[in-house]
Amino acid sequence: MTPSAIAQTEGSSAQTEAVELEFRDVTKQYPGASEPVIEHLSFHVPAGEICVLVGPSGCGKTTAMRMVNRMIDITEGDILLGGESVNAKSPAELRRNVGYAIQQIGLFPHLTIADNISTVPKLLGWDKARMRSRVDELLELVSLDPDETRDRYPAQLSGGMRQRVGVARALAADPPLMLMDEPFGAIDPINRERLQNEFLRLQREIRKTVVFVTHDIDEAIKMGDRVAVLKKGGILAQYAPPAELLMAPADQFVEDFVGADRALKRLALQRVRDIDLWTAATVKVGDPVAEVRAKLEDADVKIPLLVDDAQRPIGWLSEGALRAERVRKDLRSPAEPLVELDDILRDALSDLLATETRYAPVVNSRGHVTGVLSLEVISHVLHDHTLATTAPTSADFLEAS
Amino acid sequence: MIPSVLAQLDIQDPAEGDASCVAENGFCPGWIADNFDRYLGPLGEHVYLTVVSVVIGFAIALALALIAHRRRWLTGPIITGTGILYAIPSVAAFFLLQPITGLGNQTAIVALVSYTLLIIFRNITDGLRNVPAEIVDAARGQGLTDRQILRRVELPLAVPEILAGLRIAFSTTVGLATLAVFAGGGGLGSEILTDRFFRSNVVVAGGLAVLLAAAFDLVLLLVQRSVTTWQRAAPA
Ligand SMILES: Nc1ncnc2c1ncn2[C@@H]1O[C@H](COP(=O)(O)OP(=O)(O)O)[C@@H](O)[C@H]1O
Ligand SMILES: [Mg+2]
Numbered sequence: 001m002t003p004s005a006i007a008q009t010e011g012s013s014a015q016t017e018a019v020e021l022e023f024r025d026v027t028k029q030y031p032g033a034s035e036p037v038i039e040h041l042s043f044h045v046p047a048g049e050i051c052v053l054v055g056p057s058g059c060g061k062t063t064a065m066r067m068v069n070r071m072i073d074i075t076e077g078d079i080l081l082g083g084e085s086v087n088a089k090s091p092a093e094l095r096r097n098v099g100y101a102i103q104q105i106g107l108f109p110h111l112t113i114a115d116n117i118s119t120v121p122k123l124l125g126w127d128k129a130r131m132r133s134r135v136d137e138l139l140e141l142v143s144l145d146p147d148e149t150r151d152r153y154p155a156q157l158s159g160g161m162r163q164r165v166g167v168a169r170a171l172a173a174d175p176p177l178m179l180m181d182e183p184f185g186a187i188d189p190i191n192r193e194r195l196q197n198e199f200l201r202l203q204r205e206i207r208k209t210v211v212f213v214t215h216d217i218d219e220a221i222k223m224g225d226r227v228a229v230l231k232k233g234g235i236l237a238q239y240a241p242p243a244e245l246l247m248a249p250a251d252q253f254v255e256d257f258v259g260a261d262r263a264l265k266r267l268a269l270q271r272v273r274d275i276d277l278w279t280a281a282t283v284k285v286g287d288p289v290a291e292v293r294a295k296l297e298d299a300d301v302k303i304p305l306l307v308d309d310a311q312r313p314i315g316w317l318s319e320g321a322l323r324a325e326r327v328r329k330d331l332r333s334p335a336e337p338l339v340e341l342d343d344i345l346r347d348a349l350s351d352l353l354a355t356e357t358r359y360a361p362v363v364n365s366r367g368h369v370t371g372v373l374s375l376e377v378i379s380h381v382l383h384d385h386t387l388a389t390t391a392p393t394s395a396d397f398l399e400a401s
Numbered sequence: 402m403i404p405s406v407l408a409q410l411d412i413q414d415p416a417e418g419d420a421s422c423v424a425e426n427g428f429c430p431g432w433i434a435d436n437f438d439r440y441l442g443p444l445g446e447h448v449y450l451t452v453v454s455v456v457i458g459f460a461i462a463l464a465l466a467l468i469a470h471r472r473r474w475l476t477g478p479i480i481t482g483t484g485i486l487y488a489i490p491s492v493a494a495f496f497l498l499q500p501i502t503g504l505g506n507q508t509a510i511v512a513l514v515s516y517t518l519l520i521i522f523r524n525i526t527d528g529l530r531n532v533p534a535e536i537v538d539a540a541r542g543q544g545l546t547d548r549q550i551l552r553r554v555e556l557p558l559a560v561p562e563i564l565a566g567l568r569i570a571f572s573t574t575v576g577l578a579t580l581a582v583f584a585g586g587g588g589l590g591s592e593i594l595t596d597r598f599f600r601s602n603v604v605v606a607g608g609l610a611v612l613l614a615a616a617f618d619l620v621l622l623l624v625q626r627s628v629t630t631w632q633r634a635a636p637a
Contacts, residue, residue, distance in 0.1 A: 071542060095544035106539025110557045110631045119543050153634040169543070179542075 018047040018209040019082035019176040021068070026077035028063055028234065036075070037063050038234030045226060047082075047176075048207040052224035054214055055257070060234030061213045065179050068211060069098045081177060096120050099170035099178035099208070103185040105162050107154040113139075113165055114150040120173040138168040141205075143198055160191040167199065171206070181213045196222060217258055221246065221265055229254050243269050263382045267346035272339055275381055277362055277371030280305045283317070287327045301359055301372050306331065311368040313338065313361040335361050339373050349378050422601075429601045437605070439592075444609055446506075446587035450578045451617070454510050455570050458517030465518070466525035470551070476526060483519035491516065491577050495584035504585030512584065513577055517570040524566025528559025561632065564625040571617040579610055589613075 021044070028038040038060045045051040053061040066072040068079055070091040079086045086094055107116050117138055118131045126134070136146040142164040154162055163183060170178055183199075184192045196219065203210065214220055220227045221242040229237045229245065231253055238250035246262045246269070249255040259265070278300035283292045284307060292304055304322070306314040306329065313335035321330035337351040339360045352360055352375060360373045422429035462483075469475045489497075494512040502508040532555050540550045579590035589606045596602040626633075 069542060071538075092544045092546050095542060100539070100542035102535065102539060102542070104533075104535035104539075106533075106535040106537075106542075108536060108540070108554060108558075110629075119540075119545075123544055123549070153631045155631075156634050156636055 015206065016174045016176045018207055020047045021045040021051070021177060021209055021211065022080040023064070024078045024080060026064070026067065026079060027075050028060070028067060028072065029075045035233060038067075040077070041234055041236055042077075043226075043228055043236060043239045045209055045211070047209050049225040050203060050210040050212055050223055052212045052214060052220040052227045053230060054217060054220035054224075054227055055230035055237075056232070057215055059230045059232050061215070061230060062181055064230070064234060065181055065211050065213050068177070068179055069095045069100060071095075096123055096173060097175050097177070099175040099180075101166045101170040101178070101180045101183045103182040105166040107162060107165060107169070109154050112151050112153060113157070116154065116165060117169045117172050119169060120175075124173055134172060138171055139165075141171070141202060142168045144168075160187055160195060163187060163195060164198075167202075171208075176209060178208045178210045180210060182215070183212075184219070185214070185216075192219075199223070218265065218268075221268060229257060264346070266382070267349060267378070268344060270345045270381065271341070272343050272345060272348055272362055272373060273341040275345070275377065278359075278374055278377060280361065280369060280372045282307045282311065282313075282369055283327050284309065285327055285329050289322045289325060289327060292322060292327060301374070303332075303359070305335070305361060305369065305372070307369055313363065313369050316359075333357070338363060341365070341370065345378065345381065348373055349375075352378075423599075426598070426600050428604060432601055433605055440589070440605060440609060443587060443589050443592045443606070444613070447575070447578055447589045447610065447613060450506060450509055450513065450581055450586060450588050451571065451574045451613070454513035454574050454578070455517055455567065457510070458514045458570060458574075459521055459567065461514065462518050462521035463525060465522050466529065467551070469522075469526060470529050470555075471547075479522060480519070483515075483522055486515040487519040489515075491580050492583055495580060499584065506581070506586045508584040509578065509581035509586035509588075513574050513581070516577055517574060520570050520573065521563075521566045524562050524569075525559065528562030528566075529555050531562065532558045561625060561629055564621055564628075568618050568621045571621065572614045575610055575614040575617065579607075 023041050023043050026038060026041045027036050029036040041064060043051075053064055055061055063072055067074050068081075068086060070086055074087075081098075107113075108119075114132070114135045117135045118126075121131045121134060135150055139146040139149055144161060144164055149157070149161070149165075154165070157165065163186075167180075167183065170180070184195045187195060200223065212223055214223070224242055226239060227242055227245050228239045231237045237257075238245060238254045240248075240250075243266065245254065246258060246266045249258055249262070255262075279298070280301050281292065281295040281299040281304045283295070283304045296302055296304060304317045304327075306317050306321075306327075308314055314329075315331035315334045317327070318330045318332035321328050336357070337348075337355045337360045339348045339351065339362045341362060341364050343351075348360065352358075352373070358375055361369050362371045362373050364370050423432055465479050465483075469479055491512060494515070495508065498508045498511055502511055536554060536558070537550060540554045545553065578586075578588050579593065581588050582590040582594050589610045592606040593603055
């Protein structure tokens with residue numbers, strides 16, 4: 001990537017292209033300290049991906065992140081942004097091109113939300129009209145009402161709203177790279193999940209390269225395209241996509257850190273559409289019973305599933321429904337729970353367990369039956385290791401860089 | 402003092418001539434009304450002494466505070482130095498300075514300035530230091546230079562404490578400036594001194610000094626309220 005890709009683009013809605021980020025043998029040792037805080041850290045984040053730095057408290061995540069925008073000096077090695085060393089520019093110039101959001105947010109209490117968000121655009125000399133339209137655009141992007149919010153002061157907003165403003169401020173000048181240090185760490189669990197989902201949705205639109213620091217492995221798995229697990233001393237224990245981390249932890253440390261329930265955690269990574277579902281025998285009222293019995297032979301689930309004319313599931317038929325020549329509407333149970341192809345496997349499993357059924361019809365976005373999810377299918381996923389081999393490994397990755 | 406003034410107000414008959422009241426060394430509204438003009442000049446001088454001293458004191462203290470903001474180790478020595486100045490009895494200072502600066506307002510101003518330094522310096526340094534670290538960190542992380550952080554973030558956030566310091570400095574200086582007469586300066590103090598046994602005179606000159614201090618305080622309070630609206634913004 002050329003340095004020009006880092007340059008600010010014209011117009012408030014035009015997007016800067018994300019940049020790749022590379023840690024090249026980075027070491028940090030504080031003066032007077034006997035041990036380095038970060039030791040020979042090397043990894044590569046492709047442009048437009050979220051890289052999560054995760055590890056126990058004090059392992060050096062914040063230090064590693066803050067070396068990227070030179071809030072902390074690098075002792076040895078180099079960090080490259082779009083192929084260019086972070087030391088090539090003055091710290092202030094570098095930081096204006098790198099979004100920065102921290103857990104404590106650090107909004108300026110004496111400035112309105114609009115002025116807070118305009119901090120970097122003002123430094124870059126944008127004109128007033130451009131700043132104003134950018135503020136409104138960003139407030140909408142982070143799900144805040146511009147008319148309600150822009151003239152307020154930070155103290156007048158809730159914690160979750162302030163954190164959204166913090167993210168908007170970091171995005172203001174459309175930087176190609178974002179640094180986020182435990183951005184949702186001080187938010188209650190319900191709002192944290194909402195903010196995480198919002199950020200992932202946002203990221204699908206803006207495609208920034210993101211360095212995201214957290215000590216919470218669940219958050220790391222959820223947010224990361226790549227996860228770097230650090231141990232004390234800033235040593236990289238494993239750098240891999242979340243699925244690989246869960247299925248093939250590199251060592252005992254990673255295995256312990258990921259937790260004993262790592263198999264279950266994997267279910268958060270997959271959607272129902274990603275897995276092989278069971279087939280169902282779908283029948284309509286009035287179908288010939290002989291035909292239904294033939295269908296049942298081929299289907300994985302041996303209970304006929306009654307659907308309407310639009311292929312929408314109605315319920316599971318009882319034995320009695322097939323006693324006559326033609327299928328009668330005699331249900332043993334309704335078509336519950338109903339699972340959608342886009343559901344996350346973990347949520348689908350909890351629906352199955354909550355309704356105490358073994359099978360759940362799966363429908364596509366139009367409501368048509370496309371298969372059946374069963375406890376057996378999920379259990380198969382939990383034991384299946386093919387995902388680990390199909391997902392890119394960290395070795396592929398270092399070669400590619 | 403005040404109760405006796407009130408007591409005399411009661412028995413005062415307006416029809417009775419001022420002459421007898423003045424002769425009895427009473428509190429004489431008639432005399433005050435007739436002679437009020439003679440206080441306006443000294444009042445103006447008092448305002449001048451106070452404003453000039455506090456403004457110069459503020460400029461010096463601000464410069465010292467900004468130097469100490471970059472070089473933290475200087476804070477202690479500066480507080481010690483300004484603390485010593487603050488501890489010198491003011492009348493002694495007025496006399497001690499005379500061989501150097503001569504008789505007159507400039508001597509009074511030098512002494513008065515030296516009394517404001519400690520108060521203003523401490524309030525500016527406290528104000529700057531009380532800006533939460535994460536706010537400064539966020540500012541630096543967004544690419545503000547040290548100078549921009551100082552101007553756009555730290556100083557605005559320190560304004561309430563700086564103004565609080567200025568309010569104390571003004572009240573103190575209005576009071577101390579009544580002693581400027583010992584340095585050969587003017588102001589309400591010289592009025593008090595010239596007719597110090599005449600009750601009406603002392604009450605008026607002293608009362609004006611008190612009112613002046615209150616007026617400065619009120620003005621600064623209004624300034625403070627108008628520049629810190631963000632502190633009182635109603636929660637959503
Ligand atoms: N300014 C500093 N001087 C010396 N040691 C420091 C300094 N800042 C952080 N450290 C040490 O560096 C280590 C890593 O800190 P940090 O990066 O904040 O960890 P994390 O974000 O993973 O919790 C800690 O052991 C911490 O004590
Ligand atoms: Mg940290």
